[in-house]
Amino acid sequence: MKQNSAYHIPVMLEPCLEGLNIRPDGVYVDATFGGGGHSRAIFDRLDGGVLISFDQDPDAKENAWDAENFHFVAANFAYIKNHLRLLGIKEVDGILADLGVSSHQFDVTDRGFSIRGDAPLDMRMNQAGEQTAERVVNDYPEEELTRVFRSYGEIRNVGKLVRSIVSARRSGKLKTTGQLVEIAESCAPKRKENKYLAQVFQAVRIEVNNEMEVLEAFLESTETVLKPGGRLVVMSYHSLEDRMVKNYMKRGSVSGEITKDFYGNIQKPFTEVVRRPIVPTNAEIEQNSRARSAKLRIAERNGE
Numbered sequence: 001m002k003q004n005s006a007y008h009i010p011v012m013l014e015p016c017l018e019g020l021n022i023r024p025d026g027v028y029v030d031a032t033f034g035g036g037g038h039s040r041a042i043f044d045r046l047d048g049g050v051l052i053s054f055d056q057d058p059d060a061k062e063n064a065w066d067a068e069n070f071h072f073v074a075a076n077f078a079y080i081k082n083h084l085r086l087l088g089i090k091e092v093d094g095i096l097a098d099l100g101v102s103s104h105q106f107d108v109t110d111r112g113f114s115i116r117g118d119a120p121l122d123m124r125m126n127q128a129g130e131q132t133a134e135r136v137v138n139d140y141p142e143e144e145l146t147r148v149f150r151s152y153g154e155i156r157n158v159g160k161l162v163r164s165i166v167s168a169r170r171s172g173k174l175k176t177t178g179q180l181v182e183i184a185e186s187c188a189p190k191r192k193e194n195k196y197l198a199q200v201f202q203a204v205r206i207e208v209n210n211e212m213e214v215l216e217a218f219l220e221s222t223e224t225v226l227k228p229g230g231r232l233v234v235m236s237y238h239s240l241e242d243r244m245v246k247n248y249m250k251r252g253s254v255s256g257e258i259t260k261d262f263y264g265n266i267q268k269p270f271t272e273v274v275r276r277p278i279v280p281t282n283a284e285i286e287q288n289s290r291a292r293s294a295k296l297r298i299a300e301r302n303g304e
Contacts, residue, residue: 010037011235011291015278016096017041019233019298025049026093031077031218034102036063043070052087054080056126059104076126078217081225091227100237113205115197118178123208133204137174142166152240153203161187202238215241219248223269228303232270235296242295249299270299
């Protein structure tokens, strides 16, 4: 089995594998299958073990393979617990999640994820979903657009951007990424246009796919399906995701709040294996520019 590098180059592959601390006879989950690069590498290290891979994108299924000890689940990783139960699996030894958008999703023009080109305003990771980028930019009232761009894009001049979008859509429906780029460029700080455009598209994409809520549901599920001593390995690409992952691994909640039981004992399901996130090497960034913003965090399930 060859890695489908044309679909997506797996980021920080070796650190991910090391973080999982793979046992050949263990049970592992790749929560974000994509091109299958991470999954194939995990699978090759198994001998008697089982791999279950999740992905809601129908395109990803084309990269799956047939094997008795491999299961591809065409579903959002927020539902990891339910689908593992359907497979008769109660606990696993490790879970890997490579968050964000795959190279394939960026490169397929009509998906609408990229700031380059002029594609339909789509941005759905699951193309069976009803919400689209077109609905967000055209149908959301001003206060909702403000929430999206402020919360998910961390855009400073959010008022100017929202007013520009609302003004533009009065003249006709915004239908393409090119139209959104043109509006956003008129609001972008000088010499920071690309970063600004990336923030705008990130905000809309997160809203379309409900990404923050999905990530929270996934993280909270991991403590119920990982065995004591099992590893949780998560790679994020922007500060919003990384903050949630860090808080959950360090304090047991995505908000960072510490929870205690009736007796005042701190409820902490995980212990961080690495205190600081692992980042890609300069050599990897040169080979794969999309690895530039990646941060990898690893934690181990507490308990006996």
